[in-house]
Amino acid sequence: MIENNICLLTDSYKVTHHYFYPKGTEKIYSYLESRVGAEFNKTVFYGLQYILKKYLEGQVVTQEKIDEADKLISAHIGEDIFNRKGWEYILDEHDGKLPVEIKAVAEGTPVDVSNVLMSVENTDKKSFWLVNYLESLLLQVWYPSTVATLSAEVRKLANFYLEVTGSSKDNLDFMLHDFGYRGATSTESSMLAGSAHLLSFSGTDTIPALTIPENYYNDSSLYGFSVQATEHSVMTSLGPEGEFEQILNVIDNAKNGILSMVIDSYNYRNFLTEAGSEGTEINEAINKFLSIEGNKVVFRPDSGEPVSTTIDCLNILEEGFGSYLTDKGYKVFDSNIGLLWGDGLDYQKIRDILFAMKSNGWAAENIIFGMGGGIHSSVNRDTQRNAFKCSAQLRDGKWFDIFKNPLDSSKKSKTGRFKLVRQDNSFKTVPIDADGEDYLRTVFMNGEILLEDTYGDIKSRALKYSNFL
Numbered sequence: 001m002i003e004n005n006i007c008l009l010t011d012s013y014k015v016t017h018h019y020f021y022p023k024g025t026e027k028i029y030s031y032l033e034s035r036v037g038a039e040f041n042k043t044v045f046y047g048l049q050y051i052l053k054k055y056l057e058g059q060v061v062t063q064e065k066i067d068e069a070d071k072l073i074s075a076h077i078g079e080d081i082f083n084r085k086g087w088e089y090i091l092d093e094h095d096g097k098l099p100v101e102i103k104a105v106a107e108g109t110p111v112d113v114s115n116v117l118m119s120v121e122n123t124d125k126k127s128f129w130l131v132n133y134l135e136s137l138l139l140q141v142w143y144p145s146t147v148a149t150l151s152a153e154v155r156k157l158a159n160f161y162l163e164v165t166g167s168s169k170d171n172l173d174f175m176l177h178d179f180g181y182r183g184a185t186s187t188e189s190s191m192l193a194g195s196a197h198l199l200s201f202s203g204t205d206t207i208p209a210l211t212i213p214e215n216y217y218n219d220s221s222l223y224g225f226s227v228q229a230t231e232h233s234v235m236t237s238l239g240p241e242g243e244f245e246q247i248l249n250v251i252d253n254a255k256n257g258i259l260s261m262v263i264d265s266y267n268y269r270n271f272l273t274e275a276g277s278e279g280t281e282i283n284e285a286i287n288k289f290l291s292i293e294g295n296k297v298v299f300r301p302d303s304g305e306p307v308s309t310t311i312d313c314l315n316i317l318e319e320g321f322g323s324y325l326t327d328k329g330y331k332v333f334d335s336n337i338g339l340l341w342g343d344g345l346d347y348q349k350i351r352d353i354l355f356a357m358k359s360n361g362w363a364a365e366n367i368i369f370g371m372g373g374g375i376h377s378s379v380n381r382d383t384q385r386n387a388f389k390c391s392a393q394l395r396d397g398k399w400f401d402i403f404k405n406p407l408d409s410s411k412k413s414k415t416g417r418f419k420l421v422r423q424d425n426s427f428k429t430v431p432i433d434a435d436g437e438d439y440l441r442t443v444f445m446n447g448e449i450l451l452e453d454t455y456g457d458i459k460s461r462a463l464k465y466s467n468f469l
Helices: 013-021 048-056 063-076 084-094 135-164 187-197 205-214 238-255 267-278 283-291 307-323 347-359 456-464
Strands: 025-034 042-044 100-104 110-112 118-121 176-178 258-262 295-301 337-341 367-371 385-393 398-401 418-423 425-432 441-445
Touching: 025 135, 042 456, 048 100, 048 135, 048 205, 048 441, 063 084, 110 425, 110 456, 118 135, 118 418, 135 176, 135 187, 135 347, 135 385, 135 456, 187 205, 205 456, 238 258, 238 267, 238 283, 267 283, 267 295, 267 307, 283 295, 295 441, 307 337, 307 347, 347 367, 398 456
Parallel strands: 176 367, 258 295, 295 337, 337 367
Antiparallel strands: 025 118, 025 385, 042 110, 100 118, 100 441, 385 398, 418 425
């Protein structure tokens, strides 16, 4: 079968809608929003340019795709269901380019929930059915947008605790590291989620994400970085009786820079006690490594209850390596010693750990977090309650407002056509003919991408939000 056949990139039931719309329908206007009740009160919009470039740009309709789709839908749903005539019209009259206009807020922009993020409208009255046919594909922007939002909120949280504990912010860009590739649902999803995370942080182990800025966002800069690190296959190589020997082997063979070591293969307390006890071979090896300027050792427990284990590790490290106080009275290690927690984290767990550290007198700069599934697979479309709805239809030359208003009022949709304006330092959705600058920009028209952003510009917008206290 043909890869990325636009005629098939939809939900089954949408294939039947072209003959259900009222007679005289000429235009469909639909929009995307994060509805009331989202987990975070703003959504960082991101990922549309990727979707446009990969799936919608240029001649995406061909006779071969139409024939394939017709055959499949005939078997899948029934004969004479597939809109062959409609697709062949697009092929013949528009050279296979999609006759729609897509407007969207600039990617990287944090928008208050319950506001329009994107609108879609057909530009040829014979292709009115196409707008919501594309919903299934376009709505997938929820995923990178939600990940971008999550990482931005974690950065705000980290920034806050660095501030209140008098910590240095030199390492803020690396306080949340992406460990998610192995837990992603696909390589494509890992690329999107990983690149969304990099809008707020610079630490990642998801190498495929590094290709997104250059391939889809006109930016050849490198935005993600990592360090040398061990895993249990390394640390358990010589068994429990040879653990300390293997620790020495790792330290002796490490390159200069940051070295992250997993410490819970057997007993993290024994590991940290041995590492911090003056006169032991491991302590001497660590101190020798740390004597080289720019070197740092990060200890990573990988099991246990996150909050209590973090505090326990900090206390043991203090016994061995000492600490001093920030100007706000919180304990901090020398900059060449750190702790990394990377198991079972989500936003709430990170918040709990940072709160517990503050409550126990520890500065936030002592810790780095790693999230895998928390970044890539713990979010869903309802995290930010993203929805794509029709709000206006043009029939026989007259616009009609369309909306839903179920008993669950949180799912009430908007009516009419919209602009997104700024009022009192926040966004507001207003009628399309209202006063005010429209922050929805036409990014796609009739198969062509009219406005492109660089990844660097998008990251700058996201950082303005995530750095705000």
